[in-house]
Amino acid sequence: MMTEQTLSPEIAQRLSEASALRQSGQVSEAISAYRSVLAEAPNLPDSWYNLGWLLRRAGDPQQAIEAYDKALALDIKDPEEVHLNRGVIFADDMNSPDRAVEAYRSALTLNPDFLQARFNLANSLEDLGDRDGAVAEYRTLLEYNPRETEPLARLANLSTVKSADDGLVIRLESERSRPEISKASKASLEFALGRLLDQVGEYDRAFEAFKTANFASSAARHANSPKYDPARHDAQVSTLLEVGIPATPAVFKPTPIQPVFIVGQFRSGSTLLEQILSSHSAVATGGELGLLPSLAGQHLSPYPQSLSTLSYEMATKLREAYLHGLKQRVPNAAGIVTDKRPDNFYHVGLILRLFPDAKILHTVRDPRDTCLSNYFLHLSHQQPHALTLPHLGHQYRAYQRVMAHWKDIAPDKILDVDYDVLVQNPEAEIRKALDFLNLPFEPACLDFQNSDAPVKTASVWQVREPLYQRSSGRWRNYESHLGPLLEALND
Numbered sequence: 098m099m100t101e102q103t104l105s106p107e108i109a110q111r112l113s114e115a116s117a118l119r120q121s122g123q124v125s126e127a128i129s130a131y132r133s134v135l136a137e138a139p140n141l142p143d144s145w146y147n148l149g150w151l152l153r154r155a156g157d158p159q160q161a162i163e164a165y166d167k168a169l170a171l172d173i174k175d176p177e178e179v180h181l182n183r184g185v186i187f188a189d190d191m192n193s194p195d196r197a198v199e200a201y202r203s204a205l206t207l208n209p210d211f212l213q214a215r216f217n218l219a220n221s222l223e224d225l226g227d228r229d230g231a232v233a234e235y236r237t238l239l240e241y242n243p244r245e246t247e248p249l250a251r252l253a254n255l256s257t258v259k260s261a262d263d264g265l266v267i268r269l270e271s272e273r274s275r276p277e278i279s280k281a282s283k284a285s286l287e288f289a290l291g292r293l294l295d296q297v298g299e300y301d302r303a304f305e306a307f308k309t310a311n312f313a314s315s316a317a318r319h320a321n322s323p324k325y326d327p328a329r330h331d332a333q334v335s336t337l338l339e340v341g342i343p344a345t346p347a348v349f350k351p352t353p354i355q356p357v358f359i360v361g362q363f364r365s366g367s368t369l370l371e372q373i374l375s376s377h378s379a380v381a382t383g384g385e386l387g388l389l390p391s392l393a394g395q396h397l398s399p400y401p402q403s404l405s406t407l408s409y410e411m412a413t414k415l416r417e418a419y420l421h422g423l424k425q426r427v428p429n430a431a432g433i434v435t436d437k438r439p440d441n442f443y444h445v446g447l448i449l450r451l452f453p454d455a456k457i458l459h460t461v462r463d464p465r466d467t468c469l470s471n472y473f474l475h476l477s478h479q480q481p482h483a484l485t486l487p488h489l490g491h492q493y494r495a496y497q498r499v500m501a502h503w504k505d506i507a508p509d510k511i512l513d514v515d516y517d518v519l520v521q522n523p524e525a526e527i528r529k530a531l532d533f534l535n536l537p538f539e540p541a542c543l544d545f546q547n548s549d550a551p552v553k554t555a556s557v558w559q560v561r562e563p564l565y566q567r568s569s570g571r572w573r574n575y576e577s578h579l580g581p582l583l584e585a586l587n588d
Contacts, residue, residue, distance in 0.1 A: 108138050119147055124155050142173035149182065156391075158190035159425055180204035181214050188217070192384050192426050194224040212241060219251065228255055246272060246282035253289035261299050266290065280317035284310045288475045295473070300574045307473050311484045318478055325481040325488045334495045338502050340404045340446050346453030347409055352420055354430060356383075357534060358448055359437040361460035362496060363480070364470035366516030370460055371437040373527060373545040379536055381430040385437055388422045389444045397447075404446050416451040433534060442496060445503040445511075455510060456534055459500060462516035464493055464586055465572035465579065472582075490585020517569045 104112065115130030131148040135141065149164030165179050165186075173179060184200035187193040201218035204211050219234035232255055238248035249272060253265055260266075272278070273286040287310030294303035318324075357374075359367050375382040392415050397403045427434050439460070441448070448455050468489040476483045482492035504511050512533040519526040527542050572579060 104138060108134060112138075112141075112144065115144070116147070119151060124151055127151050128155060139167075140171060142168045142171035145171065146173055146179060149179075153182075153186055153190065156422070157425075158186045161186055162191075177204040177207040177211050177214065180207070181211070181217065184214070184217055184221070188221050188224065190425070191428075192382075194221040197221040198225070210241070212238060216248065219248075223251075223255070231255060244272070244275075246278060246286055250285035250289040253293060256293070258293050258296055261294060261297050261302070263293070266293050269293070280313045284314040284317055285475060286310075287313060288473070291473060295574075298574075301578075304575055304578045310475070311472065314475065315484045318481075322478040323481050325484070325492070327488065327491045330482075330492065330495055334499060337401050337443065337446070337499060340401045342446060342449050342506050347412060347450070349413065349416060349453075353432070354420055354423060355433050355456075356419075356423060356452060357433050357435050357456045357458065358441055358445075359435055359439070359458045359460065360442040360445065361439050362462070362467050362471070362493065363439050363476070363483075364474065365439065365462040365467050366460040366514065366519060367437050367439045369516070369519070369545075370458060370514055370530070371435050373542050374433075374435055374530070376541040376545045377531070377536060377539050378541075380433045380435065380534075381427050382435050383423060383426050383430075383437070385439075386423070386426060387438065388419050388436070389438065389441050389447055392418060393444060393447060401446060404450060407450055412450055419451060433536070442500055442503070445499075445507075449507055449510065457503075457511045458530060458533070459511050459513050460516060461513050463569065463572070465582070466569065468493055468582055468586070469572045469575060469579070486579065486582035487585045490582045490588070493586060494588065520569060 111130065112134050115127055115134055118127035118130055128148065128151045131144055131151065135144055135148065138144075145164050145168040149161045149168065152158075152161035152164055162183060165183050168179050169176055180200045180203040184197040184204070187200060188197035198218060198221050201214045201221065204214035205218065208214075215234055215238055219231045219238070222231040222234065232252060235248040235252040235255070238245060239252070249268070253269055256265055258265055269286055269290040273283055273290060278286075287306045291303045291306035291310060294300075294306060357380075359371055361367050371382055371384075374380045393400045396411070396415060397407070423434055423436070424430065442459070445457060448457065468486070471480075471483045472486060472489060474483070482488040500511075512530065514526060514530050523543060524538075528538050531538055531542070
């Protein structure tokens with residue numbers, strides 16, 4: 098079998114060039130170079146591995162999996178790393194946490210001490226609703242390293258306590274005080290502590306924990322992470338509102354897939370709505386997709402101004418690219434497929450350009466509950482407004498202006514689904530949403546907690562329960578702390 102040591106000088110040189118292209122970040126060029134090498138020397142496991150790594154970054158998860166499988170078939174060194182990478186693709190790119198679980202377990206069979214695979218396994222078990230399995234894996238991780246903060250925080254987020262004297266609360270309070278832990282670790286512990294204190298009605302202490310968590314999260318941000326600038330955000334929104342929609346929409350080739358977009362604010366009930374719809378026999382769920390922001394960023398600069406001059410040819414190309422990405426995420430889907438990305442409310446103009454007949458479900462909730470829930474959540478660095486109450490209120494007001502704009506332009510394409518109404522009168526609100534989608538009511542939608550659709554958001558455990566009303570009006574528990582938020586919301 099040909100190895101890197103037995104390659105001809107010509108192929109060895111091409112392999113060196115492929116490696117240099119990969120290291121310099123020239124993804125498409127490196128992919129072509131590795132394919133050229135492997136066409137003549139197909140028995141190079143490391144090259145298949147590198148090709149798989151590149152293909153994932155190029156947005157082709159299926160071919161990345163095939164390349165990784167080739168590397169495994171050729172007995173690559175450290176195969177557990179390949180299984181880990183396969184698991185990440187299944188979990189993050191292909192909406193298949195069950196296959197991710199298989200991949201992580203394969204890695205752990207080869208190397209039981211592979212802690213990253215065990216952590217990812219626990220995370221995928223959460224996505225599947227296997228609380229006991231996830232808890233067991235987090236406990237195992239803590240046996241390896243009792244001072245590891247993230248497994249402890251995750252364990253706390255899966256736990257229920259009855260008093261502030263619970264051992265888990267005490268442990269979190271102890272660990273968060275260690276001076277040597279990083280700001281990111283402190284943020285995770287404080288968010289978890291706040292959640293447990295909220296459970297037992299210790300609202301003042303809970304708020305202090307969440308406040309500290311957001312401060313630590315802000316301090317942990319990378320220098321190049323986006324910062325929330327209210328004036329800049331207002332300018333971006335103003336630019337967005339200036340972009341109209343053509344009076345005569347384009348006519349595209351019919352497709353067997355009908356994407357339905359769920360937009361709104363994070364923590365406004367979008368995951369709950371998607372889980373309800375996933376229980377319908379005619380609906381498949383795509384989860385929280387990044388396809389629209391990615392297409393806008395890659396092909397529509399300057400965005401959103403370029404929407405006003407978007408050609409039919411480019412719109413067709415982007416539409417096909419979106420559908421290709423959707424099929425990779427939900428391979429066997431036909432009919433309605435949900436794309437639940439709340440902040441796609443910024444991209445409703447793009448949606449209506451690419452899918453003139455699109456249905457858009459807009460989840461709404463009491464602004465005070467919505468903003469507070471975001472403040473209590475460890476969001477990604479891409480949501481910098483959630484770190485302070487004034488910025489949360491400011492961003493919410495901007496979001497309201499954007500949605501009012503879209504509803505003025507395309508009122509028949511957008512339906513509000515009210516979280517607070519949904520939890521009080523579920524059947525009526527579900528029927529309203531299904532009527533909007535031209536679907537018949539199915540009783541299974543009322544038993545959504547039994548759906549086996551994977552959930553990858555912070556609402557994973559809430560939507561595994563029957564509907565409850567305890568989150569409506571939750572802000573009142575913290576009213577004495579919310580002056581800056583209430584002022585911003587009323588500004």
